[in-house]
Amino acid sequence: MNMYVDILSGSLDWWISDVSDDALLDYVLAARAAFAAPGTGTSAHASLTAQIAYDRALMHLAATRGIEVSPRNFCNAPMERLRLEAALAEHGVNLVELARRIRRGPEAPTPSP
Secondary structure, eight states, rough: OOOOHHHHHHHHGOOOOOOOEEEEEHHHHHHHHHHHSSTTTTTHHHHHHHHHHHHHHHHHHHHHTTTTOOOGGGGGGGHHHHHHHHHHHTTTTOOHHHHHHHOOOOOOOOOOO
């Protein structure tokens, strides 16, 4: 195994298992946003923490949908993230689209003439 897989595996012991579906989805989206948009000058430690938080949450969300997950699959973390995100989309949870909606914010009302 590689170091990332070891760290991710160890972090799974710290997960709160009784998180509701809505709270879990909110957490996944927040973790995804933090991982996808690190701040300028983000340290390696902060970047690794964001990756672990997202991958751990992603695995738990996928598992709640009956998708097979394993930290060992994160030997190639980018590929495993894509696989899990695609599998979730097939199960009706399109993280990419949900994240896009959050970034856009609420739709502005159309002005009346």
